[in-house]
Amino acid sequence: MSDGGSQPFRIGLLGFGTVGAAFAELLAARAGHIEKITGLRPEIAGVLTRSRGSFDDVLEGSDLVVEVIGGLEPAREYVLRAMAAGRHVVTANKQLLSHHGEELWAAAREHAVQLRFEASVAGVVPVIRVFQESLAAAHIDRVHGIVNGTTNFILSEMARTGATYEDALAEAQRLGYAEADPTDDVNGKDAAAKMAILARLAFDTPVHLEQVVYEGIEHITADDMEYARELGLGLKLIGTAERVDGGLSVRVHPAFLYGGHPLASVSGPFNAVTVESDAITEITMSGPGAGGPQTASAVLGDVISAMIPPASTPETTERLEIVEDVESAFYLHMEVADRPGVLAQIAQVLGLQGASVKSVVQKGLGENARLVMVVHPILESKLFAAVDLIGRMDFLRAPPRAIRVIDETFE
Numbered sequence: 231m232s233d234g235g236s237q238p239f240r241i242g243l244l245g246f247g248t249v250g251a252a253f254a255e256l257l258a259a260r261a262g263h264i265e266k267i268t269g270l271r272p273e274i275a276g277v278l279t280r281s282r283g284s285f286d287d288v289l290e291g292s293d294l295v296v297e298v299i300g301g302l303e304p305a306r307e308y309v310l311r312a313m314a315a316g317r318h319v320v321t322a323n324k325q326l327l328s329h330h331g332e333e334l335w336a337a338a339r340e341h342a343v344q345l346r347f348e349a350s351v352a353g354v355v356p357v358i359r360v361f362q363e364s365l366a367a368a369h370i371d372r373v374h375g376i377v378n379g380t381t382n383f384i385l386s387e388m389a390r391t392g393a394t395y396e397d398a399l400a401e402a403q404r405l406g407y408a409e410a411d412p413t414d415d416v417n418g419k420d421a422a423a424k425m426a427i428l429a430r431l432a433f434d435t436p437v438h439l440e441q442v443v444y445e446g447i448e449h450i451t452a453d454d455m456e457y458a459r460e461l462g463l464g465l466k467l468i469g470t471a472e473r474v475d476g477g478l479s480v481r482v483h484p485a486f487l488y489g490g491h492p493l494a495s496v497s498g499p500f501n502a503v504t505v506e507s508d509a510i511t512e513i514t515m516s517g518p519g520a521g522g523p524q525t526a527s528a529v530l531g532d533v534i535s536a537m538i539p540p541a542s543t544p545e546t547t548e549r550l551e552i553v554e555d556v557e558s559a560f561y562l563h564m565e566v567a568d569r570p571g572v573l574a575q576i577a578q579v580l581g582l583q584g585a586s587v588k589s590v591v592q593k594g595l596g597e598n599a600r601l602v603m604v605v606h607p608i609l610e611s612k613l614f615a616a617v618d619l620i621g622r623m624d625f626l627r628a629p630p631r632a633i634r635v636i637d638e639t640f641e
């Protein structure tokens with residue numbers, strides 16, 4: 231505990247919800263330890279919520295500002311004003327950084343203050359630090375991430391119990407892993423914001439949320455999980471950022487993984503990020519992706535870092551073009567009439583687009599006949615053209631479903 235001799239380090243806390251309250255509690259518990267390692271005594275100097283405090287007073291009385299309000303405004307205005315006033319800022323706000331990152335990082339450089347945001351991606355998993363510091367010199371080729379715990383929990387439940395999407399979502403809400411309104415989690419937008427931030431750091435080029443193509447898990451069926459299991463595949467909502475043809479592709483979509491992929495075993499509400507680079511082969515970081523105490527721990531880690539040496543997010547040096555049409559392997563699920571020649575016709579349409587089939591499973595008979603196949607990597611536009619043609623054939627009983635497969639292992 232303090233002997234009263236250390237200088238105080240005054241923290242202005244914007245937001246006192248799940249993360250803000252957990253942060254205040256954690257700080258109270260760890261203040262003595264932080265004082266020992268930094269020589270400064272951290273304390274909450276002021277709190278702002280919708281019904282409490284004033285921003286000007288909080289700013290005036292603080293050495294550093296923690297922003298855990300969320301959303302774009304007034305968070306953006308407060309963060310900019312805090313930095314303009316010479317305060318370091320720590321934020322957990324992925325929406326803010328994926329929309330206004332370049333403006334905010336430029337302001338941090340201009341005012342020579344730190345803007346730290348470890349908690350904005352993958353909760354307590356220290357991915358931001360790894361990109362900014364440990365891998366700062368690596369030429370990164372690809373980043374894959376499971377960066378939304380809600381969807382990973384839902385997909386894990388569907389795989390584990392055979393539950394429908396709706397039942398698994400209800401279970402996630404019951405356990406507190408999904409919000410009452412889970413829209414931005416299940417439609418992929420939350421993961422897209424996090425991938426925009428990771429891509430910016432990994433590839434040193436500006437990436438805005440609007441440049442990230444995303445697709446959610448709302449249409450995944452228990453059947454898909456079951457059939458894919460027979461092909462040795464497990465389903466995840468995967469964020470990808472990778473170099474493609476001299477440009478950059480950043481996207482989020484459900485994807486099947488073979489068992490040997492480092493992300494295949496990440497289940498429940500956990501997050502994980504895999505980085506691939508020639509020099510390092512592959513590294514994977516994983517851990518809890520959300521939750522008040524976990525996120526607060528990442529925020530407090532940033533506060534301690536800001537209390538010690540300086541760090542800044544440099545201006546980008548690259549201007550990579552964002553590439554939207556990339557090659558992927560696909561799982562195709564088709565409900566078909568049980569009659570001769572069907573497989574041959576499907577194979578012909580796929581063949582005309584240049585798709586080649588890796589494996590096929592034929593399931594059920596009569597009214598239940600289904601074809602499930604995995605197609606080798608092909609330009610996505612070509613695969614979707616083939617799926618469109620297949621969908622118009624009279625032997626199809628329902629629109630075909632196409633889900634990407636990440637066809638890599640690191641053994």
Ligand SMILES: NC(=O)c1ccc[n+]([C@@H]2O[C@H](COP(=O)([O-])OP(=O)(O)OC[C@H]3O[C@@H](n4cnc5c(N)ncnc54)[C@H](OP(=O)(O)O)[C@@H]3O)[C@@H](O)[C@H]2O)c1
Nearest residue numbers: 245246247248249279280281298299300322323520521525
């Ligand atoms: N929860 C998690 O597990 C988690 C994980 C990773 C990152 N994050 C990020 O952390 C941030 C905070 O999330 P949270 O879950 O703690 O949110 P939350 O529980 O909704 O709390 C938000 C807080 O901000 C305050 N606030 C909202 N609008 C305000 C305004 N206009 N002016 C002043 N105060 C305002 C609220 O005040 P009132 O109390 O008056 O409503 C509340 O205290 C978000 O950026 C979120 O994305 C959260």
